[in-house]
Amino acid sequence: MQSKHYSARTLDANALKSFAHPLRLRIYELLDEHGPSTATRLAGLLDQNTGATSYHLRELARHGMIETVPELGKGKEKYWRIVPGGFSYGDPSADAPGDPEVAGAFAFLLDDLVRQRGAELARWRAEGATTPEEWVQASGLGRRSMRLTVAETRQMRDEVFEVLERYRTKADRREVESPGAPDPATGRVVVHFDVLPVGGGQGA
Numbered sequence: 001m002q003s004k005h006y007s008a009r010t011l012d013a014n015a016l017k018s019f020a021h022p023l024r025l026r027i028y029e030l031l032d033e034h035g036p037s038t039a040t041r042l043a044g045l046l047d048q049n050t051g052a053t054s055y056h057l058r059e060l061a062r063h064g065m066i067e068t069v070p071e072l073g074k075g076k077e078k079y080w081r082i083v084p085g086g087f088s089y090g091d092p093s094a095d096a097p098g099d100p101e102v103a104g105a106f107a108f109l110l111d112d113l114v115r116q117r118g119a120e121l122a123r124w125r126a127e128g129a130t131t132p133e134e135w136v137q138a139s140g141l142g143r144r145s146m147r148l149t150v151a152e153t154r155q156m157r158d159e160v161f162e163v164l165e166r167y168r169t170k171a172d173r174r175e176v177e178s179p180g181a182p183d184p185a186t187g188r189v190v191v192h193f194d195v196l197p198v199g200g201g202q203g204a
Contacts, residue, residue, distance in 0.1 A: 010088045013102045015063035020105035023048070024056050025112055028065060028082065033188065036069045036079040036180045069179045081179065084172035120190050135187060157195045164191060 011019065019025065023046065030045055031037060039054040046053065057080050060066045064083055072079035089109060128136070148156070174183060 009064065009085065011063070013099065015065070016089065016102055016109065017105045018059055018063050019065065020108040020112075021056070021059075023052070024060055025109075027053065027056055028060065029116070031066060031080060031082050035175070035182065036072055036081040038077055038079055040077075072180050079180065081175070084176060086168060117192055120192070124190075139189075153195060153197070160193055164193065 019028075026046060027042055030042055034045075039050050039057055042048075042057070043050045043053040057066065061068070061080070065087070066080050067083050069079040069081050089106065124139075171186075174186070
């Protein structure tokens with residue numbers, strides 16, 4: 001999976017290994033869901049001590065995954081948010097060929113991505129009866145199965161990600177301009193898009 005121009009950055013081998021940690025993944029998810037948060041608030045949500053969450057926040061920041069929000073902090077209190085722009089896992093074999101630790105981290109992150117997809121779909125299903133009708137009408141769930149060439153698959157993937165990038169840029173701009181004060185007209189929207197070749201593996 002190669003990084004493309006629609007992705008702000010690709011995690012290098014060291015960032016992959018650092019990110020492949022259950023608590024760091026959960027912290028990142030909470031920042032994505034709730035917006036800017038402090039180590040103390042995250043510790044309460046995770047049932048951890050503040051020292052542990054502070055340490056993992058610094059590790060995420062060291063690899064450019066999150067950053068502080070100076071406008072929200074008071075005194076020594078720090079608010080953290082996801083770095084605008086997003087990221088891609090890239091191809092670990094290109095960055096660190098033959099490194100089993102990097103390959104293991106990459107596999108862990110892919111498995112967690114599958115878990116997160118399932119959890120988000122289950123939550124969407126469970127909340128359907130209480131979601132405002134206008135949001136239900138604006139949402140969508142679809143699956144397509146097609147026979148394409150490699151070139152066509154790449155082109156489709158890139159075109160869809162370019163559309164997603166336009167809306168991600170718009171959303172990131174809102175967050176930077178009004179940190180911690182989301183526009184009440186907006187809602188958290190999760191977009192799942194996967195291009196998965198199946199049946200072409202060895203022995204298929």
